[in-house]
Amino acid sequence: MHKSLLIDPEKCTSCLQCEMACSFEHEGVFNPAKSRIKIFEFEHGRRAIPYTCTQCAEAWCLYACPVEAISLNMETGAKEVAEDVCVGCKVCTIACPFGTINYNQDTGKVIKCDLCGGDPQCAAACPTGAITYVDADWTGYDRMREWAQKTHSQPSA
Amino acid sequence: MKHVIIGAGPAGIIAAETLRRADPRSTVTVVGDEPEPPYSRMAIPYLLTGSIGDAGTHLRRGADHFAKLAVDIRRDRATGVDVGDRRVALAGGGHLDYDRLLIASGSHAVRPPIAGMDLQGVENCWTLADARRVAAGARAGARVVLMGAGFIGCIVLEALAKRGVELTVIEMGERMLPRMMDDVGGEMIKRWCESKGVRVLTGARVGAVSAADGGLELALDSGESLRAELVVCATGVSPNVDFLADTAVRIEDGVLVDEYLCSSVADVYAAGDVAQGPDFSTGERRVHAIQPTASEHGRIAALNMAGGRTRFRGSLSMNVLNTLGLVSSSFGLWMGAEGGETARAADAERFRYLRLEFQADRLVGALALGLTQHVGVIRGLIQTRVRLGQWKPQLLRDPLLVMDAYLDCTRRRA
Amino acid sequence: MHPQARLSGRVSVKIQFKTGGSLVEHLPPGTQGNTVELEVPEGATPMDVMRQLCMPTGENYLVSLNGEVVVISERGKRVLAENDHLAIMPPIQGG
Known part of the structure; x- marks a missing residue:
């Protein structure tokens, strides 16, 4: 059974530890701007939502990629970008209806959450339990996944 | 069940792979007329900049990918279809019988009706073969004129500029990207390009191209004349449908398809650049010659060819572009x-x-x-x-x- | 019917004409959208229609008659009949 990131915005204090951990894991620097998980604040900081890829079953990014740079990690269920194959065309960034795969101007490639190969550092770093890494079946499924389904089946007009 | 797919671009290849999964016991034959493994035109600009080699443009990794799937990729070109006998005639002299046919023949670059567009040194930038010729001519310091600042023009523009050529862009429309940007955006992109040393002429027309001093001379309607070693023509593409003349497959801006990607003829489907299918925004049928549409078309057409009944909700016209x-x-x-x-x-x-x-x-x-x-x-x-x-x-x-x-x-x- | 869409003095046929993109500007003034009824002389071909509308008569358009492709070599030969649907589509911009 794959595990997935369970996000509980109620517990998020917007401390940005997850962004720091993510950027350090992937880019070797503590720089929230380079994080694949992003905290969005509402109501002048009274509410915060950690936001990242849900590894949706539709895999819009994977199917849109013209050079097969995005593949499914069978072990974790993550959709991963092979940086040496990605040409930086950015088609995936407009194809993903969640906006969770983004272009990195510095490298000329796209980046997205890869679940850190099965040990997501954002969850490890979160001090309040707002981000946890749990078995996918008992999370009741992330609401964003339901929404992914909706994108696919919404009747036209 | 015999499935034949005309065209080895993203729509055709994704359809072939989907058919293999959805209809495991069928035969799947893909006919492509370019002398390369199936590749992506989207990757061509990155080949021009040298950031990838030929293999980096390929749609799939692994030389035996298609053999392992038992998908037969044939290098040939369809010259006609007999929808009564369910037979595709091939340029190589043979033919292929089909039960279900997918037309994913894509589009070809077209040049405007201007004198001299057939001269040596005038190139398209659409196929890998085109790209190799452009690369050979676009040496650092060479004077290059790019005709057309639409999506393809602009994506090539970036690659040409990175090669260090002396670049002039000529666009007939009043702004850059006339079909993808409004006045405000088009003007910003133009100013941005100019700030990077690219000369951009909008609302400009080339009257004629002629040979001059071993290079080319372009006479503009404004009276100005430009010299260039290389002219790259990116003035648009047109669907590959000539082989469908004399068939009952209905054409308008492309092959007209319904919400199941089926054409006006039963068991003949179309996908990708060549297909004029449902548009999400208007409900009308439009050609959206873009990668995400090719991929979605290919998948859904194949599911229906395999006997399913999957409805296509319409493609959303969208583009993303990096201009310098x-x-x-x-x-x-x-x-x-x-x-x-x-x-x-x-x-x-x-x-x-x-x-x-x-x-x-x-x-x-x-x-x-x-x-x-x-x-x-x-x-x-x-x-x-x-x-x-x-x-x-x-x-x-x-x-x-x-x-x-x-x-x-x-x-x-x- | 706008006067510019009519050619006078000869027997003529009426066709439904559709175009797109930048070629829309060649439609008779006042045309709504990209479709118009045109009156063309009897015996006219798709090429004649292009001339009548002052379109550049290049080979870079997609021409179809009643949904059937008209290849380049046929565009000056195929004769239009009453109520024919002629579509002349300019190149498209891909992505």
Whole structure:
């Protein structure tokens, strides 16, 4: 059974530890701007939502990629970008209806959450339990996944 | 069941792979007329800059990928289809019988009717073979004229500039990207290019091209004349449908297909650049010659060829482009919808621009310049027809709140 | 019918004409959208229609008659009949 990131915005204090951990894991620097998980604040900081890829079953990014740079990690269920194959065309960034795969101007490639190969550092770093890494079946499924389904089946007009 | 696919681009290849899964015992034959393994035109600009080699353009890794799937890729060209006898005639003299046929023959580059466009040194930039010729001619310091500043022109523009050529861009329209950007965005991109040393002439026409001193001379309608060693023509593409003449397969802007990607002839489907299929935004049938549409068409056409009944909800016209480091994107009805409302935020100094188009309280189109983070949510909002409710007046005041609106609306809805 | 869409003094046929993109500007003034009824002389071919509308008569368009492709070599030969649907589509911009 794959595990997935369970996000509980109620517990998020917007401390940005997850962004720091993510950027350090992937880019070797503590720089929230380079994080694949992003905290969005509402109501002048009274509410915060950690936001990242849900590894949706539709895999819009994977199917849109013209050079097969995005593949499914069978072990974790993550959709991963092979940086040496990605040409930086950015088609995936407009194809993903969640906006969770983004272009990195510095490298000329796209980046997205890869679940850190099965040990997501954002969850490890979160001090309040707002981000946890749990078995996918008992999370009741992330609401964003339901929404992914909706994108696919919404009747036209 | 014998499936034949005409065309080895993304639509054809994704269809072949989908057929193999959905109809395991069928035979799948793909006919492609280029002397390369199946590749992506999207990758050509990166080949021109030298950041990838030929193999980097290939649609699939692994030399035995198609053999392992038992997908037969044939190098040949379809010259005709007999829809009565269910037979495709091939240029090599043979033929292929089919039970179900997919037309995924794509499109070809076309040149404007201008004298001298057939001279040596005038190249398209559409196929890998074109790209190799362009690469050979676009040496550092060479004078290069790029005709056409549409999507393909602009993506080639970046690659040419990176090769260090002395570049002039000529666009007939009044702005760059006339079909992907409005005046504000087109003007910003033009100014950006000029600031990077590229000369951009908009509203300009080439009257004639002639040979001069071992190079080329372009006479513009304005009276100016330009010298160049290389002219790259990116003035548009046209669907490959000539082999369908004398068939009952109906054509308009491409092969007309219904919501199952089936043409006017039973068991003949079409996908990708050649298909004129349902448009998500208008419900009309349009050719959307873009990668995401090719991929979605290919998958759904194949599911239906395999005996399924999967409805295609319509493709959303969208593009993303990097022009010398300035990233722009467009979605859906970016030019506005009838009775709709527009929100704009522009920062000309920092080359940032966001335009949102609404119909009632739904987002139906958008343009973005200089924004690279989370642009996908724009597609999400448009394609799920999310009701923005109280967010709409806020977005009309400040369109940059689009990500906030997205998160708030989708969290509450889900 | 706008006067410019009519050629006078000869027997003529009426056709439904559709175009797109930048070629729309060649439609008779006042045309709504990209479709118009045109009156063309009897015996006219798709090529004649292009001339009548002052379109550049290049080979870079997609021409179809009643949904059937008209290849380049046929565009000056195929004779239009009453109520024919002729479509002349300019190149498209891909992505």
